[in-house]
């Protein structure tokens with residue numbers, strides 16, 4: 099299995115190389131050259147299997163010869179052992195035909211743990227074997243950073259630096275990043291928005307002297323291995339609801355388009371998915387694009403669902419690559435236009451996108467109201483991101499097809515918004531009840547590439 103860049107200029111890589119490098123050297127994102135197929139019988143055979151067994155069977159064809167079957171199964175087992183629920187991704191019913199996929203039982207209470215816990219294991223195994231050390235730099239709107247730190251803290255072959263927008267993450271998110279005491283963990287609070295953090299991260303990857311000098315590795319949602327890990331729960335949920343003999347639809351609270359893109363891959367593999375619905379908050383570039391074809395950057399407006407406060411959705415590039423018939427030159431040109439403000443998707447590409455994706459946008463007020471009504475009528479306390487999803491799903495779902503809304507974070511991760519809407523302050527699970535007492539360690543940094551690079555070089559030299 100080879101991986102190619104969405105911009106058509108970087109060399110094709112193996113799974114291991116694509117995973118360790120993150121972003122392609124032409125600025126593009128890696129995608130598999132071909133999508134492995136699951137037959138109806140293979141899907142049917144997943145009924146009653148554990149999450150780990152399903153994960154092994156779904157991901158195995160993508161990994162090639164990077165890991166043996168035995169090692170790969172062992173790494174999957176270790177990745178999910180620390181989850182607080184035996185099903186890993188349990189499905190609960192909200193209403194007739196509407197289900198919630200709870201993806202918040204991992205160590206940092208957001209769906210990012212599914213990919214990050216696995217990637218931590220895969221990195222450690224691959225680096226030990228190669229006798230190498232890498233510097234992981236990540237940008238986060240809150241949940242990626244805590245999940246990455248939790249996955250890589252204390253590992254011998256890795257330093258992990260996380261850039262988060264100062265003052266724009268929730269207190270639980272911040273504390274999850276600033277309280278780990280391990281020396282290989284570096285939490286950096288940067289002036290600006292998440293898009294600024296993401297832009298500096300991309301600058302570092304595009305500075306090849308720096309990139310090679312510190313052996314930069316990326317674990318943002320642009321890393322193919324993260325997308326792959328997320329494909330699994332679409333399969334496990336659909337199988338629970340009767341796949342391959344019954345179609346399902348999914349609604350996904352969306353920011354960087356990584357999570358929903360994993361659903362698209364599941365569909366391309368043969369999982370019978372009817373619709374994939376993008377749910378956005380007031381930062382709605384994707385909803386605007388899927389409604390009109392115009393992909394235009396706006397200003398980021400902070401919201402009560404901060405993990406979706408994004409204007410440039412990196413993984414959308416992967417969907418565009420397919421929609422443009424895998425023409426890397428066309429994608430590279432669109433990305434150039436995006437630097438200048440935006441672009442219009444061609445008619446053909448727009449129609450292809452609309453064959454798979456629907457979208458909806460939810461205001462702050464509607465998000466709060468949905469938390470209130472979901473608690474009163476469905477008995478479920480939702481985090482604000484999940485509430486955005488539930489609201490859009492209720493508006494767009496077709497009663498003939500079961501709808502699964504992804505619950506992307508635990509309500510206790512966003513207690514202020516949840517308390518405001520429901521009157522209930524959701525407690526943290528026992529295993530992290532002392533989070534507010536642990537000492538914090540964080541470095542405040544400017545939105546300045548050179549200063550960031552200097553700091554990273556100094557820290558890893560120590």
Ligand SMILES: *Cc1c(COP(=O)(O)O)cnc(C)c1O
Pocket residue numbers: 208209210241242319351352353354355356357358405406483506507
């Ligand atoms: C990251 C995140 C999202 C957005 O997921 P993308 O893959 O970036 O689209 C939604 N909700 C929560 C809680 C998140 O942490």
